[in-house]
Amino acid sequence: MPNAADGRxxxxxxxxxxxFYARPQVAAACIELQDSAGIDVNVMFxxxxxxxxxxxxxxxxxxxxxxQVKAWRELAVIPLRALRRRxxxxxxxxxxxxxxxxxxxxxxxxxxxERIEQQFLERQMPADSLGSQAESAIAAARxxxxxxxxxxxxxxxxxxxxxxxxxxxxxx
Numbered sequence: 001m002p003n004a005a006d007g008r009x010x011x012x013x014x015x016x017x018x019x020f021y022a023r024p025q026v027a028a029a030c031i032e033l034q035d036s037a038g039i040d041v042n043v044m045f046x047x048x049x050x051x052x053x054x055x056x057x058x059x060x061x062x063x064x065x066x067x068q069v070k071a072w073r074e075l076a077v078i079p080l081r082a083l084r085r086r087x088x089x090x091x092x093x094x095x096x097x098x099x100x101x102x103x104x105x106x107x108x109x110x111x112x113x114e115r116i117e118q119q120f121l122e123r124q125m126p127a128d129s130l131g132s133q134a135e136s137a138i139a140a141a142r143x144x145x146x147x148x149x150x151x152x153x154x155x156x157x158x159x160x161x162x163x164x165x166x167x168x169x170x171x172x
Contacts, residue, residue, distance in 0.1 A: 013122040014115060016052060017045045023166040029159035037152045040066065040073050042117045047148045048167055050127050051140035057131035062147040068124055069117050077117065080110040137171045138164075 021027055033039045043066050050057060057065075087103035090096035096103070134140035142164060149155035 011119055011122055013046065013049050013118050016049045017042075017118060020045065020048065020166065020170055023170060025162045026166045029162040029166075032159045033155060033163075037149075037155055039148070039152060039155070040069065040077075042073075042077075042114055042121070043069065044145070044148055044163075046118070046121050046125075047144035048141055048163070050130060051134065051137050051144050051167070052171060053127040054134045054137060054140055055127050055131040056134035056140040056143045057147050059147045059150045061130055062144070063151055065121065065125055065130075066148070066151060069121060072113070072117055072120070076113045077110065080106055080113060084110055138168055141167045141171075 021030070030041045030044070033044065034041055043062075046065060047057060047062060084103055084106045087099045087106065088096060090099065131140075131144075134143070145155065145160060145164065149160065
């Protein structure tokens with residue numbers, strides 16, 4: 001997920017993601033949701049970004065957003081993530097110390113695939129073309145997260161609560 005060192009990106013969505021991901025406990029909650037529920041953190045961040053624009057989406061729109069990047073996620077992001085994670089402990093017969101530089105480069109490329117995914121979402125599905133006007137950013141965030149989570153049979157409560165609390169502080 002985003003790294004503050006990559007702040008040269010000027011996309012509003014990318015900047016939102018960088019700032020939000022850097023908030024306390026957000027990274028751990030994202031990894032938990034990604035690993036346990038199968039969510040795409042970039043899509044989840046997009047539905048939260050939409051909430052900052054007071055846009056509230058439903059399940060059908062969440063599904064449409066997710067479908068836009070499904071092939072990219074499956075063919076680019078997930079394989080790079082799997083390789084990066086595998087390199088962390090080493091791939092026999094090579095120890096991790098022999099592949100640390102490669103792991104760092106894969107991490108950089110993985111981050112770039114995520115930036116590309118976010119850029120695509122922001123361009124293909126502009127905030128003002130989605131959903132309906134919400135009462136507040138917090139109400140939209142809660143609703144949008146539930147709509148996206150419904151694609152996975154709901155999201156685990158603890159990491160979702162962390163994200164909503166962090167989001168409330170982020171937009172306050």
